[in-house]
Amino acid sequence: MALTVHDLSFVFFPEHGAFLSRAYFVTRKLMARRADLIITVSERSKRDILKLFGVREDKVKVVPNGVPDEYRRVEDKSLIERIKHKYRIPGDYILYVGNFKPHKNVRILIDAYKELPDPLKDKYYLVLCGRRDKFREEIETRIRSLRLEGKVVFLDFVPEEDMPVLYSGAEVFVFPSLYEGFGLPPLEAMACGTPVVCSNSSSLPEVVGEAGVLVDPHRPELFAEAMERVLTDGGLREDLGSKGSHRSRRFSSEDFSGRLLEILEELASSGGPRWRLEDRSS
Numbered sequence: 677m678a679l680t681v682h683d684l685s686f687v688f689f690p691e692h693g694a695f696l697s698r699a700y701f702v703t704r705k706l707m708a709r710r711a712d713l714i715i716t717v718s719e720r721s722k723r724d725i726l727k728l729f730g731v732r733e734d735k736v737k738v739v740p741n742g743v744p745d746e747y748r749r750v751e752d753k754s755l756i757e758r759i760k761h762k763y764r765i766p767g768d769y770i771l772y773v774g775n776f777k778p779h780k781n782v783r784i785l786i787d788a789y790k791e792l793p794d795p796l797k798d799k800y801y802l803v804l805c806g807r808r809d810k811f812r813e814e815i816e817t818r819i820r821s822l823r824l825e826g827k828v829v830f831l832d833f834v835p836e837e838d839m840p841v842l843y844s845g846a847e848v849f850v851f852p853s854l855y856e857g858f859g860l861p862p863l864e865a866m867a868c869g870t871p872v873v874c875s876n877s878s879s880l881p882e883v884v885g886e887a888g889v890l891v892d893p894h895r896p897e898l899f900a901e902a903m904e905r906v907l908t909d910g911g912l913r914e915d916l917g918s919k920g921s922h923r924s925r926r927f928s929s930e931d932f933s934g935r936l937l938e939i940l941e942e943l944a945s946s947g948g949p950r951w952r953l954e955d956r957s958s
Contacts (some may be wrong), residue, residue, distance in 0.1 A: 681708070691777070709729065715738075721738075722736050722738050747864050749868050759845060770789070781852040847907055848873055848907060849862065852891075853875050859878075862888065866887055
């Protein structure tokens with residue numbers, strides 16, 4: 677049996693009560709121990725699996741996620757302006773892409789945006805792109821308490837074909853997550869040549885490397901400082917955009933598919949007939 681485990685956010689940041697969370701963990705642990713092979717997407721996730729599930733290291737394989745070829749820099753300003761008009765983004769913007777679960781740490785981003793100098797807040801809107809979920813109300817409450825209602829734009833749904841343009845139009849992409857099994861949004865932003873400021877926790881340094889600015893996710897003032905540096909230094913923006921675009925080429929969807937198929941074929945040839953694919957995404 678082959679088991680895929682994207683991350684262990686359900687352990688570190690359980691969304692249910694203690695009993696259900698414990699039952700969920702025990703079930704996954706039993707599945708992991710029965711599996712002939714466990715596939716995960718980062719070295720950090722592998723370490724978590726080894727520590728929490730107590731399985732042999734040699735049966736955990738890392739296959740990093742890939743970014744589709746469609747994610748590339750869009751230079752056409754008219755396309756960017758069209759997307760801004762379509763989604764009612766009033767001007768230049770800072771971008772976040774993801775959900776609003778507590779471990780995504782969006783509240784820290786709101787607090788960091790508040791700490792930006794007024795001229796930067798006047799110039800740049802904060803765009804939060806992610807489907808409405810039960811956690812967004814808390815973020816909206818925080819925005820109101822800081823009197824930022826007119827400066828934060830929510831995008832509930834953006835089709836895949838619009839995402840490269842949305843990324844390309846951002847002055848900076850910010851991702852303050854406390855925990856990721858991989859961290860696809862920063863990689864997508866990098867592929868589009870957009871400077872990245874993100875958390876230095878979990879798997880994110882593996883993905884971003886030196887191509888972005890890595891920040892302690894518990895300190896909004898450091899996120900504010902990093903955003904200010906990127907927004908006010910055109911040379912730094914250009915350098916980070918170029919480095920990010922170059923680094924993103926290490927993570928192609930073709931490489932991901934090819935490596936995954938290779939591993940599964942090895943398992944099949946070794947006489948492991950039972951496959952179970954379970955994608956845990958955060």
